[in-house]
Amino acid sequence: MAVLLGIALTCGLGVWQLQRAHERLARQALLDRWADAPPIQVGRTPLSLSAVAYHRVRVVGRFLPERAVYLDNRPHNGLPGFYVVMPLEIDGSGAPRYVLVNRGWLPRDLRDRTAIMPYPTPAGVVEVEGVARANPSRAFELGNGSPPGAAIRQNLDVAAYEKETGLMLQPFVIMQTSPMNDHLIRDWPKPTMDVARNYGYAAQWFGLALVLLLMSLRMAYRRGRAVIRSAEKYPQ
Numbered sequence: 001m002a003v004l005l006g007i008a009l010t011c012g013l014g015v016w017q018l019q020r021a022h023e024r025l026a027r028q029a030l031l032d033r034w035a036d037a038p039p040i041q042v043g044r045t046p047l048s049l050s051a052v053a054y055h056r057v058r059v060v061g062r063f064l065p066e067r068a069v070y071l072d073n074r075p076h077n078g079l080p081g082f083y084v085v086m087p088l089e090i091d092g093s094g095a096p097r098y099v100l101v102n103r104g105w106l107p108r109d110l111r112d113r114t115a116i117m118p119y120p121t122p123a124g125v126v127e128v129e130g131v132a133r134a135n136p137s138r139a140f141e142l143g144n145g146s147p148p149g150a151a152i153r154q155n156l157d158v159a160a161y162e163k164e165t166g167l168m169l170q171p172f173v174i175m176q177t178s179p180m181n182d183h184l185i186r187d188w189p190k191p192t193m194d195v196a197r198n199y200g201y202a203a204q205w206f207g208l209a210l211v212l213l214l215m216s217l218r219m220a221y222r223r224g225r226a227v228i229r230s231a232e233k234y235p236q
Contacts, residue, residue: 003216007209014205021198028195039129042170044090044097049171052132057174059099059128061088065121067165070106070152071137076185080108084119084184085136085156087167091125099170100158101128102136104184114152120182129178131188134158136173 031054039056040047063086070082084103089096109115136156148164162169175188 003212003219007212007216010205010209010212014202014209017198017202017205021195021202024195024198035131040132042090042099042174044092044094046097047170047172049132049134052172053134055132056177057130057132059088059090059101059174060092060125061090061099061128062125063088063101063121064098067167068151069156069161070116071156072152072154074105074137076105076107076187080110082106082108082116082152083137085173086121087165087169088126088128090170096168097170098167100136100156100161100173101130102133102173102175103180103182104176104186106184116151119184122180122182126180127178128174128176128180130174130176132172133175134172136175 035056037056039058040052042052042057042059065086068084068086070084072082074081074083082105084106086101086103087098088101089098106117106119109117135158148160158169158171158173161167176186177188
């Protein structure tokens, strides 16, 4: 009975891993379709994160370089550097609204850890295209995080930054993909669904179920042989 329960459990876990793989494949197909779709125009009307997450977006507005935040410990090709995150005032009518833009990667000044290498920021109205994400980037962080108002930080939360600055923000960050002649590197990793791991786990569970099945058959065979030998030794 215990062996049968083990077989049922391992087969169930294998099926669950296959279902997870199929869900991830469907999610990847959805992400690919969004990547090929026309960009969503971001205006001053509030948008929900769920409506734009991982979609291409476009926004027109003015950067606020004095509000820039530099996310530390973001290496690129083995070199230390920052992600430059800057609010952009969205062009349009009505109450002012802003959106955070991760403009790209900036190398660190190796002589002074607190110095920011110069980079150009376009003045006036610009058009930015990119992909909407929940946050600009997440890195491991100890303690309570960076103090509010710090230019160099480990991480940045949209809601916390909105409360800190008083800027009315869209609840997402735009990972800029459009060129801007600003010397920043925009080599964003694409979200991928690691289905190979799920298939590997499924194979392990089904393999274990097969081992348990073979063990149970071997035990049944031995019991059957024992019964036959006993019947031959002690005939009725």
